[in-house]
Amino acid sequence: MDRDFWHRKWASNEIGFHEGAANPLMLAHAGRLGLSAGSRVFVPLCGKSLDLHWLLSEGYRVAGAELSRIAVDQLFADLGLTPGVRQAGELLHYRAPDIDIFVGDIFCLDSELLGRVDAVYDRAAFVALPESMRTSYAAHVTHLAGRAPQLLICYQYDQALMNGPPFSIADEEVRQCYGQAYALTLLARSEVAGGFKGRFPAVEAVWLLQ
Ligand SMILES: C[S@@+](CC[C@H](N)C(=O)[O-])C[C@H]1O[C@@H](n2cnc3c(N)ncnc32)[C@H](O)[C@@H]1O
Numbered sequence: 001m002d003r004d005f006w007h008r009k010w011a012s013n014e015i016g017f018h019e020g021a022a023n024p025l026m027l028a029h030a031g032r033l034g035l036s037a038g039s040r041v042f043v044p045l046c047g048k049s050l051d052l053h054w055l056l057s058e059g060y061r062v063a064g065a066e067l068s069r070i071a072v073d074q075l076f077a078d079l080g081l082t083p084g085v086r087q088a089g090e091l092l093h094y095r096a097p098d099i100d101i102f103v104g105d106i107f108c109l110d111s112e113l114l115g116r117v118d119a120v121y122d123r124a125a126f127v128a129l130p131e132s133m134r135t136s137y138a139a140h141v142t143h144l145a146g147r148a149p150q151l152l153i154c155y156q157y158d159q160a161l162m163n164g165p166p167f168s169i170a171d172e173e174v175r176q177c178y179g180q181a182y183a184l185t186l187l188a189r190s191e192v193a194g195g196f197k198g199r200f201p202a203v204e205a206v207w208l209l210q
Pocket of ligand 1: 003006007017018019044045046047048049065066067068071104105106107123124125128165
């Protein structure tokens with residue numbers, strides 16, 4: 001998945017991954033991240049997710065990284081916020097009270113620019129990347145977050161039935177990518193209602209990384 005793939009998706013509004021409400025698994029399990037008012041949650045590959053709206057409404061601060069400026073413009077419009085925008089190295093930094101979004105390749109983001117992170121919420125980010133990128137993505141996010149706890153949601157399905165993204169992630173891969181830096185707890189496995197894209201069975205696995 002190169003950058004053009006995602007830019008094309010946003011340009012043609014082919015964003016089937018975007019959910020029309022806050023993610024139920026996040027709502028069910030975010031409590032395990034030990035957040036308190038003012039905690040800053042990093043959402044890698046955030047798109048224009050309504051999960052960010054929910055995090056803000058709960059009194060948390062949000063930082064995100066997203067390749068597409070279309071997505072981030074829509075995110076701020078949906079939030080009813082007018083961001084300040086500045087160039088930050090190779091990235092654009094969109095900011096408004098309690099929210100910072102870094103627009104560009106997440107691999108250009110460093111921990112100094114990102115700032116304090118109390119937790120990471122990863123939905124449709126790790127699973128959006130091909131296997132060849134996932135090890136370096138996991139290491140990068142772990143480093144950016146200073147090993148802050150993470151809530152990670154992964155799909156599991158028969159990869160022979162569909163090319164990703166989203167990709168199917170075996171438990172073993174989560175352990176390989178994150179097991180050195182974190183203690184891992186599998187919080188839940190949840191059947192995707194009606195199957196994946198209505199075509200075949202799939203499960204979502206929710207991991208807590210501490
Ligand atoms: C499957 S979408 C998920 C978006 C969001 N997490 C959600 O739940 O709706 C993956 C997102 O990652 C973004 N993306 C892909 N590669 C990226 C990269 N290298 N750096 C930053 N964002 C990237 C894409 O533009 C896309 O919006």
